[in-house]
Amino acid sequence: MEKQQLPNSTLILVFGIISIVTCCCYGIIGLIFGIIALVLASKATKLYAANPDLYSDYNNVKIGKILAIIGLVLNAIYLLYIVWIFSTIGYEGIQEMQQEMMRNMGQ
Template identity: 45%
Template sequence: MEKQKLPNATASLVLGLLAFLTFCCYGIFGILFGVIGLILSLKDAKRLKENPTDYDNVTLHKIGKVLSIIGIVLGVLALIFYVWMILKIGPENMQNEEQIRRRMNEIFGIR
């Protein structure tokens, strides 16, 4: 019998890669792409667990799963950082580059 391909392996790989590449966009896109990629990867993991010898693109599945998890973690960290920045600097000062620089220097003790 010919080996089949996991149906969501390529999609989870692409979404995991997108999650990794877009986490810096306020964290939202990294989290979104990462969660969707992880869900697709977990669906394939169930199929793989039932019939481990029937599929041949297991490596794509694993890489997609890892990239999705990394994208989610980085996205959450980026989101936390941006929320922290807005809370520390203030939403009214986020458009003023000099105010941001001055406030960040105060926070980190740079003279």
């Protein structure tokens, strides 16, 4: 009997990569992709554990899960950093810093 590909195995891998790449988007987008990848990986792992001889591409699921966990950690750290920045210097302070950077770039 020919092995079939696990459902969403490639999607899990792609979402894990996207969760890492988008960690600089205020942490929100990467958190969403990381959580979706972990949920899909959990379902795929249960499906594979029920009948491992029937499915292939379990390596994509494992790698995608690892990447999603790394992405979640990076996004959580970045989100906490953004919250800390807003709580310490506020929105006006951030705008002043941006204006100062723009003035320095123009010189």
